[in-house]
Amino acid sequence: MNRAIPFLALLFFSCQDGNIKRAINSITSQEMGQDIMALSSDSLLGRAPFTVGEERTVAYLQKRMAELKLTPAFEGSYIQSVPMVSITTMVPNTVDFTTPKGALKLKTDEEICLWSPTIKPNIKISSADLVFAGFGIDAPEYEWNDFAGLNVSGKIIVVLVNDPGFYTHDSLLFTGNAMTYYGRWRYKFEEAERKGALGCLIVHEDAAAGYPWAVAGSKSNTPILYMDSPELNNSRCVLNGWITLDAVRKLMGKCGYSYDSLKQLAVNRGFKPVGLKACLSLTMENRQTKSASKNVAGYIAGSKNPDEFIVYTAHWDHLGIGKAVDGDSIYNGASDNAAGIAWMLSIAKAFQNSGERPERSVLFLSPTAEESGLFGSTYFVQHPPQEVGRMVACFNYDVALFLGKFSDVTITGPGHSNLDSLLRLAAKSQNRYVISDPNPEIGMIYRSDQLPFLKAGIPSMFAKGCIHQTELGKEKTQELINKYWLNTYHKPSDEFDPTRDNLDGLVEDARLFYDMGNRLTSWNQYPKMSRTSEFYNRSR
């Protein structure tokens, strides 16, 4: 048992006094509906960064934060400029490999997708060796190192997506079927860069990646956003990409290997990288445009520990204007994530309505560019306001379901900190039960703004009512959720209709997380990362 649990229980012995009840009751569906309506209206043009839609969204957020009497977080301003650069890598129509059995041409986009995360305008790769490096994972806590004895300098590594636990279903390998950060594509590229590889190619398999080739393989010749940082000037890893399962089978076949046999070897501890005797020569051109987008944040200064912060986050950006569906081309993003902002602002209001200042500070951050790679939250964690001495905890909200009250509180990616135990105690006061994400293999925990906070070792949580609408029961709820992912998520029909949509569940989630955060503001301890979290070593 976690030693902190008795202390957490103590935190909940104090019953809710009148002030807290008033604060909780100030969270209403009516006001949340107004925020969702405003933020998902057509006039905001789908809230894409760098557009008029951004200007209007940011203006609305500033106005609301001022109404809520939040202190501007950035030297008198609610705005933090986030420098980004958009890079389009122009890749030839075919990519040529030299193998022991002759040349192999792979079709760009159809079989292989490549891009270069560097601001160098011209990239020339001459006869770079390919090495199969298993999962491309170096994880000391799991005693796993796919790079053992391998010098990757000047080489292109070919790696599997996800982690060994996923392929073997062995619950003792990593976290079994549940994805760890080591399984995410982003980690593979980061680790390849840290190891000094010239390039990294990830093999795309539908189930292991969690999405189809159409999603992974659409990045050549299209703009990709990056944080504008000096590292892009001299990045060692100049080639990132995905390769289809069929294409990698062909490639390895021409090198005298079977992909499936190599994969079998790679799921074993002690696997040694395999040189493929193939090499790649390629010339690419990078075109870049620099631009800045905006994070928006305000806070309530703590009365006793003003330099310690509880952070709430809900990203403001969405997909903007895109391909029309049924004559509608505005991707309004009502559930993703106008609703999250309403959740966050209603919690800010509750803190202001409690009648007393919290002991620790509470900050409300709406990051930009979540959809394109968690850039706003990443930048914020790297460049927090000067008042921030320590971020004690972070609570994020993303993608609401407008289905009414839920009996569950589902933790997306549980086990990272003892906030899980705190949530169990808090959920009881709403007669709700806490469960773990039913689909941990797709790694949803690594896909929203809690990730940069976790990566910095800050106990963070993303939890909401998700699988059991109280009146409908689990089965019917699942049916509606499947429909949501199919017809509404990231589509122009993600709109808000107050006559159809029920915000009672969102209200409950806001009340729950106000309660959680409020208790943390006066707790005489800090929440702690779990030893089993892959980010434990980054915590203090």
Ligand SMILES: [Zn+2]
């Ligand atoms: Zn979202």
